[in-house]
């Protein structure tokens with residue numbers, strides 16, 4: 024099928040069948056990033072509407088004193104679900120959807136690095152979200168607030184299934200978010216157009232990169248906290264129960280270790296949208312590109328130093344509070360740098376007051392106010408006064424709606440012509456903007472005042488004598504105005520899709536690559552990939568679109584059934600490999616189903632169902648991995664445009680290599696949080712030392728260490744031998760690696776089963792058992808992977824040039840060895856150090 | 860740019876890491892200070908007198924100053940660094956901002972070790 028030059032239409036006819044999603048049932052097999060991205064975005068918008076309806080119920084209830092609209096039980100579910108839906112089911116998936124849809128188009132690639140993982144993330148998201156919504160319709164929604172504080176959410180005080188729904192549903196969605204984050208990080212770093220160095224990368228990609236790394240570090244603490252709380256609720260272990268050596272404050276630490284970065288995870292992509300739109304709408308380039316990048320990275324780090332500022336009233340010593348108060352004031356600096364860069368860009372350029380710009384101006388007004396109230400609550404004594412009042416509700420909505428919803432709407436209107444291929448006909452959008460802007464301020468400005476007057480949040484009603492009535496009524500009216508505004512936005516969007524005129528190719532005169540193709544974008548994005556030489560490729564070469572369509576860039580041809588895109592060096596953007604992408608497959612859906620069965624089994628206490636889910640999912644993941652790779656060496660080949668590149672299985676820096684490392688990053692964050700929990704309980708929790716400690720057993724320690732370290736050493740040996748071409752011994756060594764981990768895993772499993780006191784007695788025994796379980800689980804994973812490699816070697820998928828399977832397994836073996844050893848040392852060492 | 864350039868994975872990884880080192884050091888400093896403060900209170904190191912103040916405070920100040928020294932050294936090194944292979948001007952700039960940011964953040968967030976009581 025390769026050969027001489029073809030026309031643009033001919034090339035389209037070749038590539039489209041290869042990349043497009045099949046019709047009918049085949050849609051369920053979609054892996055194409057355009058479809059997956061759209062699904063994420065549309066689904067998150069549906070959840071936004073659900074969250075919005077809940078907000079209206081809240082405002083209806085608070086409009087008048089002593090309202091009979093909803094009782095306290097229903098109201099508790101309203102605000103808990105409103106917060107949960109907005110934060111977990113709307114904001115994070117919306118940003119991942121934006122990334123999945125937009126990144127390949129902006130960076131000049133044909134798809135994401137792991138299309139099947141994106142599809143899997145989507146199905147997990149949909150299922151987890153549905154669990155929460157179905158429970159709500161059944162009247163079983165969680166009702167202890169979106170941060171689920173213990174002991175209120177513990178078994179004795181929330182005996183029903185409601186809290187479990189939250190823990191299970193949210194964890195399921197977080198698995199999806201982490202999977203999405205891995206995919207997005209690798210795609211941004213590896214799948215760009217040749218020549219697009221980091222310095223030439225669009226700012227949105229930088230922001231998303233920072234945000235997804237924050238997801239990788241920030242989400243695991245909450246996953247861990249949820250697992251601990253669910254185990255405590257279901258099996259009676261003790262992590263947060265002070266009567267048995269646990270500590271409620273540990274939950275707060277784990278929650279806010281996630282929760283505060285979460286706010287910035289939401290804000291950063293929105294800032295990325297602003298940094299993309301402002302220069303284009305002001306017909307100039309961004310001022311201070313390097314500063315903006317540095318500020319985004321700084322925010323990413325600093326936001327992890329703030330979590331305790333949500334806990335200023337918990338009795339933590341002053342010095343601890345002062346650390347976090349200081350860090351909280353510091354974040355203002357990088358935020359200010361960005362705002363000044365945007366203002367300077369506006370001053371330097373010639374701003375056009377088009378619809379996205381209205382939302383940008385709205386953002387400035389609202390977000391600055393949110394920042395000011397933020398500085399106020401960062402001051403500890405003020406914080407003590409307004410803690411848990413409507414002042415906080417006002418502050419958080421100024422930040423979240425100003426900092427996320429308004430920029431998102433700006434982005435929506437900016438990119439809609441790209442997605443729909445059409446222009447807006449009516450000026451509905453402007454009317455909607457004013458309704459949203461006025462409605463928002465009417466709703467929330469009052470809440471600063473009601474908060475200062477002492478109106479507590481999360482309380483379902485108030486007496487008329489308090490003098491809060493007028494303010495609340497205005498607030499509710501404002502809420503309904505914004506509801507009408509959002510409905511109009513929806514109508515506007517639907518009308519554009521149905522009846523808009525065809526849009527121009529590059530309606531905003533933007534310089535980034537997403538505008539370099541036909542609209543709506545074809546399934547393969549680019550008929551051939553551009554060679555990038557600057558930050559605004561389209562501005563540098565206005566004919567780029569035509570030349571790419573004619574196949575004058577790289578990979579401008581079809582080769583059999585291969586779906587190809589180019590992988591680059593992460594920093595320089597030098598082309599390095601041809602990445603072969605998988606096509607449509609039902610595997611992600613089929614793998615999400617048993618994952619769901621696992622979670623549902625836990626929720627309904629049907630543990631056999633959970634076990635079956637794990638087993639089926641494991642088999643499917645092995646099939647998934649088996650379908651990768653190739654069985655012969657191909658060597659470097661012509662990739663068009665003067666590039667000669669090897670296929671990705673034959674290079675060191677294949678996307679899978681980084682995917683594995685980034686997944687391990689999240690895993691390490693979880694392990695770190697677990698160690699933090701262990702140390703925290705040991706030093707701070709009441710009711711220590713525990714009544715019974717582990718029986719010291721040096722044989723268990725020594726044999727365990729021998730197993731995990733020996734396994735890793737064997738794996739390393741196998742990998743080195745294969746790379747050096749000494750293939751004869753590899754199979755045997757792989758079996759040894761598996762055996763070592765199995766042995767080490769058994770030693771770890773023996774700790775709770777045999778050596779330690781029963782885990783339900785005291786937090787010490789619970790956290791020891793969890794640590795051992797973590798180690799044993801990773802030993803099992805490493806052993807299975809080594810066996811998988813053994814089979815792959817046998818079947819010819821591995822050669823001295825194709826060692827990706829071995830190197831990825833080596834990562835996991837190394838981690839099993841490290842985490843397993845550390846777990847063993849802590850488990851055996853701590854009682855010895857602290858014991859009698 | 861682009862064609863045929865041999866990529867150097869190690870240099871790439873190093874350049875990426877360098878661009879965040881300053882902040883990573885701050886994160887470690889912050890965690891260590893918070894952790895040692897917790898330990899001090901748990902084991903009552905604030906009640907052991909040393910040099911006119913408590914063991915806890917001396918320990919915390921020492922840690923704080925040590926991290927400031929490390930970050931100061933990092934700033935000084937990066938300030939005059941030439942472009943090594945794999946490093947771009949943007950990343951070198953980001954690395955320098957990280958180092959300076961990390962230093963300022965460590966000084967600022969650590970000040971409480973001097974002025975506030977450890978365990979009240």
Ligand code: HEM
Nearest residue numbers: 078081102103106109114168169416423480481482502505
């Ligand atoms: C314009 C629409 C919105 C309205 C009218 C609204 C209204 C409210 C109100 C009145 C509360 C306080 C309930 C109480 O404490 O008694 C609340 C809580 C909350 N809202 Fe919104 N909200 C809106 C949009 C959003 C958005 C877009 C987000 C996030 C992206 C969000 C996140 C939250 C969170 C996290 C809480 C705290 C829930 C809790 O206390 O557990 N809201 N909202």
